[in-house]
Amino acid sequence: MGTLEIEAPLAKKVSDDEDIYDDEESPIEQVRLTVPTSDDSSLPVWTFRMWVLGLLSVVVLSFLNQFFAYRREPLVITMITVQVASLPIGRFMASVLPTTQFNIPGFGARKFSLNPGPFNMKEHVLISIFANAGSAFGSGPAYAVGIVNIIKAFYGRKISFLAGWLLIITTQVLGYGWAGLLRKYVVEPSHMWWPSTLVQISLFRALHEKEDEGKGTEDGNDTKKQMSRSKFFVIALTCSFLWYLFPGYFFSALQSIAWVCWAFPKSVTAHQLGSGLSGLGLGAFTLDWTVVASFLFSPLICPFFAIANVFVGYFFILYVVIPTAYWGTNVYNAKNFPIYSADLFTAEGQLYNITAIVNKKFEIDMAEYNKQGRVNLSTFFALTYGFGFATIASTLTHVALFYGREIYDRTVASSKKKEDVHTRLMKNYEDIPSWWFYLLLAVTIVVSLALCIFLKKEVQMPWWGLLFAAALAFMFTLPISIITATTNQTPGLNIITEYIMGVILPGRPIANVCFKTYGYMSMTQAISFLSDFKLGHYMKIPPRSMFIVQFLGTIIAGTINMSVAWWLLHTVKDICHKEVLPENSPWTCPNDRVFFDASVIWGLAGPRRIFGPLGNYAALNWFFLGGLLGPVAVWLAHRAFPNQSWIPLINLPVLLGATASMPPATALNYNSWILVGTIFNFFVFRYRKKWWQRYNYILSAALDAGVAFMAVLLYFTTGLEDKSINWWGNDKSNSEHCALASCPTAKGIAVDGCPIF
DSSP states (O other): OOOOOOOOOOOOOHHHHTTTSOTTSOSOHHHHHHSOOOOOTTSOOSOHHHHHHHHHHHHHHHHHHHHHHTSSSOOOOOHHHHHHHHHHHHHHHHHHSOOOEEEOTTSTTOEEESOOSSOOHHHHHHHHHHHHTTSGGGOOSOTTHHHHHIIIIISOOOOOHHHHHHHHHHHHHHHHHHHHHTHHHHTSSTTOOOHHHHHHHHHHHHHTSOOOTTTOEEETTEEEOOOOHHHHHHHHHHHHHHHTHIIIIIOGGGGOBOHHHHHSTTOHHHHHHHOTTTSOOTTOBOSOHHHHHTTTOOGGGSOHHHHHHHHHHHHHIIIIIHHIIIIISOGGGGGGSOSSOOOEEOTTSOBOOGGGGBOTTSSBOHHHHHHHOSOEEOHHHHHHHHHHHHHHHHHHHHHHHHHHHHHHHHHHHHHTTOOOHHHHHHTTSOOOOHHHHHHHHHHHHHHHHHHHHHTHHHHOOOHHHHHHHHHHHHHHHHHHHHHHHHHSOOOOOHHHHHHHHHHHSTTOHHHHHHHHIIIIIHHHHHHHHHHHHHHHHHHTOOHHHHHHHHHHHHHHHHHHHHHHHHHHHHHSTTTTOTTTSOTTOSOOOHHHHHHHHHIIIIIIIOHHHHTSTTSSOGGGGHHHHHHHHHHHHHHHHHHHOTTOTTGGGOOHHHHHTTTTTTTTSOHHHHHHHHHHHHIIIIIIHHHSHHHHHHHHHHHHHHHHHHHHHHHHHHIIIIITTTOOOOSGGGOTTOSSSOGGGGOOOSTTOOOTTSOOO
């Protein structure tokens, strides 16, 4: 499904702010409190340390994120991990590298040194952006790798390495061309404040504060010694690294502890309720950090108000709507299928044979389709699409009603070209010529057209589809950038793009996902590019340095992603095929399974045969209307009862989109994420705020890095030769001990391994 965007609290309105801030400063209170207003333009940024750590970071992150993308719990290593890990390494390099200066041939009197001085914050920012350049908003590997995966692993067809690589690079870079030209509208203006960047700036400033281990801090009359952040990071990383031996190898049952299934081993209903992986996850929990941080990222970096919003929406959908639809009204013959599944089924509850309905031209075979009948979804999967429709529609209405005036005011204020201190300081640096962006855009479009024309058999998409997708993405980039820059919400185009192409060109699954990727991903990458530029704007990074680092990082990351994907697709037997993989195999590709299902739903079968008059789920289109009208009701209630402060806190895009990651995320992921996030960002934040301020982000990065390194080590030492330990806690046939959770409960439906009712 889509990705969930969390709303951040907004600054005061423009008219209120202008009375309380100096013209020299930012009009946004949060920016004034967070971003430094000074700059040392003499600090070196093109240093040997920056290049070594930047290149190392982008290679390691790209490898790890692509490696984990195929696993049942696809942990994403984020930019914050690089921020934390690179600091002690950078300081170590500054302490040991020679300071000798060398003449640079051809540059006159200019000199170069491996160690130009202390490791500074600008180097640190560039290293982090370098590492993050290959993914949009830190969301993992390049989106287009999913196309290569479904072609080779699910459809069993061929695509060349060159075609896959070009597809990845062009979809990642295309949006950069027009994003650069939009900087003057959404980066330079002070009213375009990009709330998400302030989290990064806060962490950079905290990490670069002077370490005070042994000096202590005043706490009443007592002086307490504090452990340095570097030492805490090393200790936490070591503990995380060693602990993952247990859930990752010795005791896999720790990944999902479903005590309800243990208590009722022969009850299908109990397994449906208790399974964290295939059911509603009632009472299920985990002792594996990869499960906690998969899909939703680390809960330690998500503010509690957002966690609370997600919890309310998740609880309502999973424990009110789904049980009612399944056991109460049996919506869409719910009992013919598992209660939770991302698979596609026949009307009789059997897995749909997708490969049988694909002909030699890689298009739908109508004779075989008619033989198997309509494609059916589990009720949870179907309703998740419905809530996805409602989320998209409600985001537009919610932003227009609650933040429309503010967006308008900030846009008008931005058009006045009133410069704040940050924009003035950035004028000390040479700007990027516009022709760089025009050239990048032209070259990317030409290469993309060549891909669609000369390798059309591999990507299916016609040349006009590429131009249409690019035009759609370009048209939405500016308005959605403004929404993101002022509200921190980013409406996605993924469902819209696949819906449009499915109607225009049904029966071609790869054409559909390519159109979706060019339309959705190029816009998302453009906004990510602009967000990074705003971070550089606040931190006073030379614009040309930012551009080069982002561009090179994207090319390197895309190449690593493609190489790792190619390696695993050709070396892991039956990768992504959970029905034939050994039990408890980690290589189940949950994200790619949903991506594949989407290619069938929107491309191969087409919207008319799923959500139209020829399908079973036409009624779900009403969710669009419900999503549009829902925020109107909340807004009217707020206008009618302005003294009720809780009414504007009802954020329908967040509530309706709470389960946007399900599937492939499971109830176990959500339960664990909500629990851990509440502990750290409510209880620890409230009662141990100084500890939280000093160590919370450090702990998150250490946990991510520790399990990532151990998982890779386990794969190379035990996974390649399939070495394992067999006992009850490592039962490969049923690690969760909830085998009946995936059974249908309708009368007369026969599925292997399940009782017949």
